Amino acid sequence: MMPVEPEETSLDPTEVRVLLLERAARVRVHGDFTPSALAGARRVRTRRVVVGSVAAALAVAIPFGVATLERGQTRTLPANRSSMGLSTALPPPRLITATATAGTPEGPIPVPYLQGGVLHLGSTRIPLSVEREDGFLSFATLEDGGVLYQRTGPNSEMLNLDAGPATFLDHDGRVVAERELAQTDTDGPGGLVTGVLPSGERAVFDASGALLRKFAPPETVGPADPTWMRALGEDVATNLQGPEPYLWLGDLGSGRSLTVLKGADRVADKSLAVHEGRSLVIEGTWNDTGIDCKYVLNYRTGQRLRSWCDRERQPLGFSPAGDWIYGMYPNRPGVWVERTTDGGRLMEITPDSATVARFWGDISAPTPDGRGVLVAVTGKDGTTVVASCTITTGTCRVLGEAPGKAAKGFLILPDNWGHRSGW
Amino acid sequence: MGKMRSPRDGGRETDFTAYVRARQDSLTRFAYLVSADPETAKDLVQIALTKAYLRWDRICELDAPDAYIRRIIVNEHTSWWRPAWRRREVTSTPLVELSDRAAADGPTHDADLWAHIARLSPMQRAALVLRYYEDLSEAQTAEYLGCSIGSVKTHTSRAMDRLRSTLKEATA
Numbered sequence: 001m002m003p004v005e006p007e008e009t010s011l012d013p014t015e016v017r018v019l020l021l022e023r024a025a026r027v028r029v030h031g032d033f034t035p036s037a038l039a040g041a042r043r044v045r046t047r048r049v050v051v052g053s054v055a056a057a058l059a060v061a062i063p064f065g066v067a068t069l070e071r072g073q074t075r076t077l078p079a080n081r082s083s084m085g086l087s088t089a090l091p092p093p094r095l096i097t098a099t100a101t102a103g104t105p106e107g108p109i110p111v112p113y114l115q116g117g118v119l120h121l122g123s124t125r126i127p128l129s130v131e132r133e134d135g136f137l138s139f140a141t142l143e144d145g146g147v148l149y150q151r152t153g154p155n156s157e158m159l160n161l162d163a164g165p166a167t168f169l170d171h172d173g174r175v176v177a178e179r180e181l182a183q184t185d186t187d188g189p190g191g192l193v194t195g196v197l198p199s200g201e202r203a204v205f206d207a208s209g210a211l212l213r214k215f216a217p218p219e220t221v222g223p224a225d226p227t228w229m230r231a232l233g234e235d236v237a238t239n240l241q242g243p244e245p246y247l248w249l250g251d252l253g254s255g256r257s258l259t260v261l262k263g264a265d266r267v268a269d270k271s272l273a274v275h276e277g278r279s280l281v282i283e284g285t286w287n288d289t290g291i292d293c294k295y296v297l298n299y300r301t302g303q304r305l306r307s308w309c310d311r312e313r314q315p316l317g318f319s320p321a322g323d324w325i326y327g328m329y330p331n332r333p334g335v336w337v338e339r340t341t342d343g344g345r346l347m348e349i350t351p352d353s354a355t356v357a358r359f360w361g362d363i364s365a366p367t368p369d370g371r372g373v374l375v376a377v378t379g380k381d382g383t384t385v386v387a388s389c390t391i392t393t394g395t396c397r398v399l400g401e402a403p404g405k406a407a408k409g410f411l412i413l414p415d416n417w418g419h420r421s422g423w
Numbered sequence: 424m425g426k427m428r429s430p431r432d433g434g435r436e437t438d439f440t441a442y443v444r445a446r447q448d449s450l451t452r453f454a455y456l457v458s459a460d461p462e463t464a465k466d467l468v469q470i471a472l473t474k475a476y477l478r479w480d481r482i483c484e485l486d487a488p489d490a491y492i493r494r495i496i497v498n499e500h501t502s503w504w505r506p507a508w509r510r511r512e513v514t515s516t517p518l519v520e521l522s523d524r525a526a527a528d529g530p531t532h533d534a535d536l537w538a539h540i541a542r543l544s545p546m547q548r549a550a551l552v553l554r555y556y557e558d559l560s561e562a563q564t565a566e567y568l569g570c571s572i573g574s575v576k577t578h579t580s581r582a583m584d585r586l587r588s589t590l591k592e593a594t595a
Contacts, residue, residue, distance in 0.1 A: 011536075011587045013555050019536055020556040024452040026522040027461070033518070034443045037472035038436065200477065245569075 095345045096394035100359065100387045101352040102379025105401040119147070126173050138184075142207040143191035145171030150184060166195065168209035177209020183229040192252070194231040202229060202238060204252060215255030230274055237274075237281075237299060247281075249299060261302045273315055275322035280305070280340070282315045282325065296325070296340065306343060316362070320370045324391075333359035335373055337391060347373070347391050355379055374399075439479050443472060446489060451519055454496050456552045459541035463500070465519040471495040494567050497553070501545040501568070539589045543582050550578035 119126040119139065126147055139149035151164035166184050168177040181195030181203070192212070193205040204212045229238045232249075235258060240246040249259040273282045279300045284293070293309035313336055315327040324346060326337045333356075337347040351359040360376040367374055372390040379385065389396040447468065454464035454471075471492045475482055482488045540548060546568065553564040554575070564575045 011583065011590060013583070015536075016540075016551060016583075016586075017555040017558075019533055019540070020456055020552060022533070023537060024456055024556065027448075027452045027455050027464070028520045028522060029448050029451050029518065030520065031518050032444060033447045033468055033472050034440045036469050037443060037476050038439070198477070 096347045096391065098347055098349045098389040098394040098396050099352045100349055100356065100375050100377050100389060100396045101398070102355040102357075102377050102381075102383065102385055103387075103398045105385050105398045119149070126169065129167070129175075140186045140193075141190050142168070142186070142193075144207045146176070146207060147173075148184075148186060148190070148193060148207075150181075166193070168193075168205075168207070170208070177205075179205065179209060185229060185231050187231040192231050194229055194236055194252075196229060202236070204231075204236070213255060215250060232274070247299060259300055259302070261299070273317040273325070274299075275318040278318075278322040278340075280318065280322060282318075305341065308343065316364060317366070319366045320368060323370070324366075326364060326366060326373055328361035328364065333361055335361050335364045335375060335389075337373060347389065347394065349373060349375055349389050349396070351377055357382075360384075435479055438483055439476050442483070442488065446492075447472075449489070450492060450496070453493055453552070453557070454500075455519070455521075456556055457497060457500050457545075457549050459537075459548065461519040461521055467496045467499050468519075470499050490567075493557075497549050497567055498569070501549055535590065536586065539586050542589075543585065547578050547582035547585070550575055551582050554579055 117128055119128050128149060129151075139147055142148055147169045148166060149169070150166050165178040166181045167175055168179070170176050179193075179195070180198050181193075182198075184193065184195040186193050191207055193207070193209075195203060195205075197203050197214070201214045203214045206212055230236065231252065234252050236250050236252045238246075238248045238250075240248065245262065247259075247261040248257065250257050274280070279298050281297050281299045283295045283297055293307050294313075294315055295307040296305040297303070298305065312329055312331075313327050314329070315325050317327075318325055318340065323340055324337055325340050326335060328335055333351050335347075335349040336345065337349075338345045349364075356377045357380045358378040360378070364373055364375045366372070367388055367390075371392065372388055374386055374388050375396075376384060376386050383401055385401050386399045387396045388399055450471070451464055451468050454467040455461055458464050458467060474495055475488070475492050482491055485491055540551065543551070549568060550564060553559045553567050554561070559567065561572045561575045565572045568575065568578075570578075
């Protein structure tokens with residue numbers, strides 16, 4: 001006797017429409033969205049596209065000749081960010097699998113951290129004015145030995161989007177300026193601070209918080225929202241999203257437009273990572289099949305170098321030299337590394353299931369020398385450590401242990417930003 | 424909604440407040456359908472209104488500020504890049520709630536269908552909501568989603584195919 005196939009399920013748009021109408025009718029709004037919207041809009045929404053990445057603070061300093069942040073000490077800074085990282089001969093694209101373990105650390109975690117309202121930068125201690133322990137959002141070291149940091153806003157429901165003012169400290173830790181800024185960024189050396197003012201104007205400040213200039217990007221078709229603004233050496237770039245997306249590159253000194261790319265066929269929805277030295281940006285968008293695509297684009301010429309369209313590999317950033325890209329997987333723990341030019345796979349980092357309870361893929365970062373990737377893992381004993389995994393050897397070693405539970409650990413991006421982490 | 428009056432007439436904040444109070448229910452219902460979750464809907468509406476206020480001088484001059492804000496809601500939700508550490512603070516009094524009928528849903532066809540809709544990809548669900556709830560044309564939906572008309576057709580047909588398929592499996 002043949003099995004009876006169930007009848008084809010009929011479902012037409014009318015039925016879907018009726019259901020949606022019925023579901024919508026169940027929604028009840030209590031109160032008023034206005035106060036939170038007004039409060040949020042008055043504050044900074046710092047939205048760094050590049051997720052925080054781990055770097056040994058001292059290791060960042062030493063290869064580039066940057067002195068540790070002793071108070072009042074003058075730093076020697078690299079000429080431009082493209083010189084960051086040693087020249088590394090990449091191995092041929094032979095995939096290496098590295099396993100990150102929660103092993104014995106070599107010492108204390110070599111990254112800055114916040115504990116009890118005090119920012120620990122190497123041997124330097126900087127008291128910060130934060131209303132609560134988790135009120136700290138991000139920071140950057142400045143060229144004059146000072147620090148720029150941003151607190152979270154008071155709107156706890158938008159904790160990770162709503163930021164307080166950008167506060168400028170001098171090398172003695174004194175507050176010298178506060179600015180209401182969105183999309184805050186510094187150039188590599190920390191001599192210039194860029195951001196979007198509440199008025200929507202793009203502004204540039206020096207390390208003391210003094211306004212150097214304002215400029216406006218090109219007129220857009222319809223209102224456009226800045227989703228990204230970066231100081232790139234002598235230039236500044238802004239990504240605007242409205243009815244049409246725009247990518248504007250301007251001269252930081254004069255505000256003169258250098259490049260304007262517009263249209264969904266040229267500029268994608270999101271700018272995910274930038275490498276200034278190679279003028280590269282990774283953008284993300286949706287293609288015709290609904291699968292999101294990533295494009296590696298030269299933001300000066302508009303040339304698209306390559307792309308890939310899968311939800312599996314989500315890019316996080318470039319190596320210091322821009323010769324490889326690293327990223328995470330949204331649905332499983334792991335980090336991948338591939339060559340910028342042709343996507344040749346170089347390394348896969350996976351957690352050791354025997355020792356690792358949690359793998360913090362989204363806060364991975366390249367090592368300052370460009371030879372590997374730093375990852376954070378929490379062991380089954382609850383201890384969080386930072387491990388360094390080398391591309392050429394596929395070996396990982398545990399560098400340091402995160403501070404205790406009272407501390408809010410955070411991470412340094414290769415280009416000078418520190419961002420609150422997830423641990 | 425018709426064209427907003429100029430902020431010069433009554434003050435930017437006053438205008439914005441009036442708009443929010445008049446439209447927040449509608450925006451929230453839309454956000455709930457797009458996200459299939461009341462807490463996410465609340466977040467989306469807050470984000471969209473915050474962004475809107477930053478640009479209110481220009482938005483209030485549009486013929487359809489609602490459409491602009493709904494587009495923000497859709498874009499925020501369909502963006503795959505959401506910080507892994509985003510925390511959701513649960514307040515003592517939820518701003519957005521579903522009526523008791525939702526909690527009392529038993530295993531009905533409609534409850535099943537909604538559960539399957541909630542499991543669609545963000546883009547597929549957004550396409551269904553825009554096409555069948557908002558009753559937008561394919562061209563209008565494409566403008567909302569920032570994609571081609573062909574993509575809208577694909578998102579919509581694949582969403583319906585998937586719903587039919589999962590309902591069929593549930594019946595089998």
